[in-house]
Amino acid sequence: MLVSIQPKLxxxxxAKTREYYIDSLGFKEYGTNEYPEYLMIEKDEVQLHFFLFEALNPKENYGQVYVRTNDIDKIYQVLLNNNVPIHPSGKLGVRPWGQKEFSLLDPDHNLLTFGQAID
Structure with a gap:
């Protein structure tokens, strides 16, 4: 019965969030931008939503999203080619739980982890 999920971060x-996700990560805006305190973006089958929280201290933000992919090596290389900083503890690698993963932090320190199952 459940068909999808759109995390809210x-x-x-x-403007900075839109720029990071669209210019650096290749997402596109979804829906309308008529809401100054809300942003929706998408790429392929993944959609993320953002709500304005101006008082957010990025060092105290624990927002996290795990994004599954079927071509992690390509995504990783594209991000490296675009000079997108990879999380220092999240470089591409195989994890003990059977996933090949890497992570990055957006401008507000939301942690984005990309993963692909090891066949």
Whole structure:
């Protein structure tokens, strides 16, 4: 019965969040931007939502999203080619739980982990 999920993450500045996800990660805006305190973006089958939280302290933000992919090596290389910083503890590698993963932090320190099952 469940068909999808759209995580809602905090953002301090809509323009900076939009720029990071669209220009650096290749997402596109979804829906309308008529809401100054809300942003929706999508890429392929993944959609993320953001709500304005100007008082957010990024060092105290624990927002996290796990994104599954079927071509993690390509995504990782594209991000490296675009000079997108990879989390220092989240470089591409095989994890003990059977996933090949890497992570990055957005401008508000929401942790994005990309993973693919090891065949």
């Amino acid at each position: 905090p953002m301090r500045n809509k």
